[in-house]
Amino acid sequence: MKKTRIAVFVSGGGTNLQALIDAEKRGEIPSGEIALVLSNSPSAYALERAKTAGIKSAVVSKKELGSQEAFEEKVVEILAEEKIDLIVLAGFMSILTKSFTDRFPERMINIHPSLIPSFCGKGYWGLHVHEAALEKGVKVTGATVHFVNEIPDGGKIIMQKAVDVQEGDTPEILQRRVMEEAEWIILPKATEKVAKEMSEKA
Ligand code: GAR
Numbered sequence: 001m002k003k004t005r006i007a008v009f010v011s012g013g014g015t016n017l018q019a020l021i022d023a024e025k026r027g028e029i030p031s032g033e034i035a036l037v038l039s040n041s042p043s044a045y046a047l048e049r050a051k052t053a054g055i056k057s058a059v060v061s062k063k064e065l066g067s068q069e070a071f072e073e074k075v076v077e078i079l080a081e082e083k084i085d086l087i088v089l090a091g092f093m094s095i096l097t098k099s100f101t102d103r104f105p106e107r108m109i110n111i112h113p114s115l116i117p118s119f120c121g122k123g124y125w126g127l128h129v130h131e132a133a134l135e136k137g138v139k140v141t142g143a144t145v146h147f148v149n150e151i152p153d154g155g156k157i158i159m160q161k162a163v164d165v166q167e168g169d170t171p172e173i174l175q176r177r178v179m180e181e182a183e184w185i186i187l188p189k190a191t192e193k194v195a196k197e198m199s200e201k202a
Contacts, residue, residue, distance in 0.1 A: 002202055004032040004195035007084040009092035010039050012126075014046025015179060016090035016111055016187050021053045023188030032195030036082045038075065040094050056082070062094070072100045085198055088191055089148060093125055098150035106156075108148040109194055111187045113178050115160055116144040120153035130171040130178070139165050141174065143182035145190035159190040 006029075008017050017037060023029050037050035037057040050057040058078050062071040079087070089110035101108065112120055112129075118141070119132045133141045142162040147155035161182035165174060 001031070001199050004085045004198045004202075005035040005083055006032045006086045006088055006191065006195065007036040007038055007079060007082065008034055008088045008090050010037060010044055010046035010090055011041050011093040012044055012046065012091050014044065014049045014091065016183055017046045018049050019184035020088065020090065020188055020191060021049065021055070023192075028188055029192045029195060031192055031199045032086065036078070036084060038078065040071070040092070046091070068097060072097065076100070076103065085202075086191075086195055087148075088187070090187060091126075095122075095152055096148070101148055101150050104148070106147050106194075107198070109145055109158060109190060110148050110153070110155075111183055112144045112146065112153050113141075113175065113183060114144065115140070115142040115162060116146060116153055116157060120144075122152050124153070127171050127175055130174040133165065134169060134171060134174060141165055141178060143178055143186060145186050158193065159186045161186050 008020060010017050020034060024034055034055055037055050039047055039059050042059045047057050060071060060074050062068060065071050065074060087104055087108040114120055114129050119129045140162050142160060144157055145159045146157045149155040163178050163181045
């Protein structure tokens with residue numbers, strides 16, 4: 001069966017990308033291959049991780065291209081060149097417009113660091129999500145992998161995992177626990193699930 005060609009979109013540190021790379025190495029993503037890492041920032045450490053793993057990478061800067069439209073056009077062009085089947089947003093901190101998301105129905109997934117529908121949507125990204133969870137005083141949080149549509153964090157849920165909030169947690173401590181106990185586990189699993197379904201349909 002043909003492997004699903006995966007592009008991972010990143011903006012920063014790339015620990016979720018690393019989890020995907022490590023899972024692929026361990027043979028836990030047998031239905032897919034990470035063919036490309038795409039960053040919207042030239043300084044993202046995730047690019048180093050791609051390089052170390054020998055994965056092709058690309059940087060597309062909205063600042064340089066001047067508009068969201070030009071940015072998305074360039075991304076679409078690169079994805080076509082690389083024959084990408086599935087996009088995984090792994091810490092990608094830029095909202096994509098409907099004209100982009102419509103091109104990839106159920107072919108683009110995202111990891112979000114909360115149990116959707118809590119603490120999600122516009123403004124809820126990175127550490128802000130955990131700040132909001134602690135402010136609300138929830139005792140359980142977690143992570144969600146979902147399909148991406150035009151509504152930020154609004155697409156169909158694929159996988160979730162809960163994580164306990166502990167006494168004395170700071171946003172940073174909670175973020176790390178959510179990554180270790182949830183994100184790095186469910187992102188590779190959900191990626192394999194979707195890649196498998198796609199390769200079976202292909
Ligand atoms: C992760 O916690 C990810 O879930 C979150 O940003 C972090 C990126 O870390 N994503 C969002 O908030 C998206 N709305 P990483 O670069 O180390 O994977």
